[in-house]
Amino acid sequence: MEAANHNSDGVSTFAAKLAVVTGGGSGMGRELVRQLAAEGCSVATCDWNAETVADAATVAQAGAPQSVLVTAHVCDVSDEAQVKRFRDEFLHRHAADHVDLVFSNAGVGGGPSFVESGREEWERTFAVNWWGVYNCARTFLPLLIASGDGVLVNTSSVNGFWGALGPGMPNNAYATAKFAIKGFTEALIEDLRTNAPQVRVALVMPGHVGTDILANSRRAQGRPEPQDISDAEIREMIPPDAQEGLIRAGILRKDASPDDLRRLLAQFERDFREKAPVTAAAAATTILDGVRSGTWRILIGRDAATLDSVIRANPEAAYDYDELFKLAKEEAERTASAV
Secondary structure, X not given: OEEEOOXXXXXXXXXXXXXXXXXXXXHHHHHHHHHHHHOOOEEEEEEOOHHHHHXXXXXXXXXXXXXXXXXXXXXXOOOHHHHHHHHHHHHHHOOOOOOXXXXXXXXXXXXXXXXXOOHHHHHHHHHHHHHHHHHHHHHHHHHHHHHOOEEEEEEOOHHHOOOEOOOOOEOHHHHHHHHHHHXXXXXXXXXXXXXXXXXXXXXXXXXXXXXXXXXXXXXHOOOOOHHHOOHHHHHHHOOHHHHHHHHHOOOOOOOOOHHHHHHHHHHHHHHHHHOOOEEHHHHHHHHXXXXXXXXXXXXXXXXXXXXXXXXXXXXXXXXXXXXXXXXXXXXXXXXXXXX
């Protein structure tokens, strides 16, 4: 895990502050809520899933000092009207007129192919990831300015500088949104320095972090549990090109049936969460450490740091996968030997 480009404008303490965390029902958002509250920071968190965000708030409240208030709210961040309602609700609940920290963390996967994916799925994915960040910035920036020392933290991804997942695995809608978040956040650095110096911005770029984003994305797109997905849907979710790559990797047999694909999807979702190199808790700690230090660029995970280094050094290799993976392996070995 890596944070880079430190400056002197860090946060000395989260105690007695008020933070907003979107996507707080699971994964990194849930851990941000818990860790902030444990450090004495009151939190207003939202998620589209009322049950999970309420549970996250309950857990965080139980581990927080008595002075802390953690509130849960239901909000689809792609809808500006819902974001504004969320703002009004939590300002009332917290008897506040400003916000000190905003973590625009909510995200969803889907729409992997601009060519093959349905337009509704593509645009839904893009809307949650990009318009969610935009809507929160528009809605909460005045409150951050009012704090006199606000921090806006936007979550992009390694897919904000690498627009695929590998051979046969496009990630079009998600990557497009994450590139937009990266560009928007970097453009805000000078904009805020010039026009709102009371606020600074930080960009989070996670690699593989152990969260439920695969399962949550499937549910957000209205798809059933793996065992209930139709033959046509499972083949759409794991298309022929991806199947061929999985066969070459020895993960899938050549004559795989739809039931095999359903079992594989369920296994992917479990493994993504349980076998990740970085836990959601560790990722949240890295984000908060970056906010404390004053960095604007927070890479999470060795995979993120390696890909970032290799692609910046050799952009032409980004989609020449044999070359990219060779360079990434060499970079990882250099990093390991230097430790």
